[in-house]
Amino acid sequence: MLDLGLDKLALIGAVALIVIGPEKLPKVARTVGHMMGKARRYVADVKAEVNRSIELEELNKARKQFEDAAQEVSSSVGETFSTAAQAVSEPFDADAWNEPLAAPLSEPKPLRKNWRIKRSRTPQWFKHSTGVRQHVQSGAARVKRHRR
Secondary structure (H helix, E strand, O other), rough: OOOOOHHHHHHHHHHHHHHHHOHHHHHHHHHHHHHHHHHHHHHHHHHHHHHHHHHHHHHHHHHHHHHHHHHHHHHHHHHHHHHHHHHHHHHHHHHHEEEEOOOOOOOOOOOOOOOOOOOOOOHHHHOOOOOOOOOOHHHHHHHHHOOO
């Protein structure tokens, strides 16, 4: 890259002042500045495009790896299912069907008649002292009770 120090810039400015003249020098400097800006923007756009293409290649490579891994998992799951299906479809041992069953299950206990009365082991006096609601009330009934 060009190495422009302060002394070289001063020399270029002096030559431009002599060659171009003091009247046209600001206009030429402005034009050169605009052209340099356009060149920098163009170089930045080219760099961005190259970076985008590199990222796109990396994404395509990652997508390809992901698809390969998904295909691998799919094939392994398919093999597992096929072996399980074979194991299930094979005939069972005839001896296992001839064995007597285990002892029959006991009958469930019938519900108590008063199951609604005693639902917990917390005493009623404790519920009353701590303010646990005993009866369900609608919102309007609660408001009416507290307005008395």
